[in-house]
Amino acid sequence: MARPLHVHLLPELVDPAKLAGGLVVVIDVLRATTTITCALAAGAARVIPCLEVDEARRVAAGLPPEETILGGERQGLKIEGFHLGNSPREYTPESVGGKTLVFSTTNGTKAMQHCRQAERVLLGSFLNFLAVGREISASRQSVHLLCAGTGGEITREDAALAGSLVYLLHYAAPAELQLNDEAAITLEVGRALMAEALASQNQTLAVNNVRHVLANSQGGRNLAELGLAADIDDASQIDLLDVVPQLELKPWSIHR
Amino acid sequence: MARPLHVHLLPELVDPAKLAGGLVVVIDVLRATTTITCALAAGAARVIPCLEVDEARRVAAGLPPEETILGGERQGLKIEGFHLGNSPREYTPESVGGKTLVFSTTNGTKAMQHCRQAERVLLGSFLNFLAVGREISASRQSVHLLCAGTGGEITREDAALAGSLVYLLHYAAPAELQLNDEAAITLEVGRALMAEALASQNQTLAVNNVRHVLANSQGGRNLAELGLAADIDDASQIDLLDVVPQLELKPWSIHR
Secondary structure, X not given: OOEXXXXXXOHHHOOHHHHOOOEEEEEOOOOHHHHHHHHHHOOOOXXXXXXXXXXXXXXXXXOOHHHEEXXXXXXXXXXXXXXXXXXHHHOOHHHHOOOEXXXXXXXXXXXXXXXXXXXXXXXXXXXXXXXXXXXXXXXXXXXXXXXXXXXXXXXXXXXXXHHHHXXXXXXXXXXXXXXXXXXHHHHHHHHHHHHHHHHXXXXXXXXXXXXXXXXXXXXHHHHXXXXXXXXXXXXXXXXXXXXXXXXXXXXXXXXX | OOEEEEEEOOHXXXXXXXXXXXEEEEEOOOOHHHHHHHHHHOOOOEEEEEOOHHHHHHHHHOOOHHHEEEEEEEOOEEOOOOOEOOOHHXXXXXXXXXXXXXXXXXXXXXXXXXXXXXXXXXEEOHHHHHHHHHHHHHOOOOEEEEEOOEOOEOOHHHHHHHHHHXXXXXXXXXXXXXXXXXXXXXXXXXXXXXXXXXXXXXXXHXXXXXXXXXXXXXXXXXXXXXXXXXXXXXHOOOOOOOOOOEEEOOOOEEEO
């Protein structure tokens, strides 16, 4: 019996009850899941994702100030009074090592909240592409790749990562997977990005392909306009990090 | 200034106001836009699309019986008391020639109703793939390829046709088009289907590729379970028909 590997191009496109008992990978390439992966790799003790800015401030106010960092964005920019924005390179051992990161972004957090019935929730980015692929391969549950999108719109960069994961898993064991239509659609996006690079073990080619897609996505163009083009380069690195962030529901937080 | 070529993988994913002034191609490959194209090619005088079965019966009751045919489906099957179902091959000169077809399907009609602010609305299928491509090329408006989906779910076959059109237009004049993220995603689906076939002018290869995608889509599997696999073959024919159905808002009807 083939295992379901389903892609959902937006949280709104799947009933939360359909995620029950499954393994969900939340994807928000530009930039929440990329940045959270960096923060945990840099030694943050945990990340608490918050939908609202006020909620993030309240949560942070209840924690020891010397052990707490406020990060996140609105309209792509750092929030007033917060320590850090949403750029991966801001999250270093110096800035977040050993600390609790209270983090507010809209789309990524909404996608995480959609997963309350899932058995296990991981966060995916190109930075931990193979590590996430390995976790999926080692698991037995139904798999759901849940793209955050942006404000209810499907985004190319999230489809690119979902499709790259579908391509990777499908390449390894096609007969064992049952793809939904969205998985079959994104598989072609993943194939275009990854086929030649994986066949020739050419990591540089894959990184260049991903960077091209991210730079030409609507989200990538928005970042460039804000002067944040360096974030596109950072989010395009493949397999830089062997860290798979995992969301815990109680207490609501993300750990490596 | 590049012309927008936007794909919307479901009607719900685009605000109707964003279609204002544009050229919209409604896509419901399995099977409404395929069957309506066949009906007009077979000589139907016009098609009146109705969302509800009762509405279709009321509309038909107001027309001369000898000039009126009731067609459509619910759960894939012919509606009780209707003359025809939703299989393309039922629509022949003998069955619909010279007649008004009152036609009820859910997803295709909903997608058409989403276009009331558009300047021009065409219906696309693989049967009239190149003819629709030529109409788009000859026009000047913003272009929206609007996929009907099924019950609020994105469908692979609609993405395949949208992507094939994006690939065709992009192949001819890439610099002149501004793709949204959904267009860039489906472009890869279209490339996988069409690149080799178009480069080698191999129509049979393209038809086989399309048939494979349709047969492996959720909608195609549903048709096969209903004993309607022949419809998949019929919907996979590329460029059989030089007919581009056009939706008129007043009076609400589709003509060639």
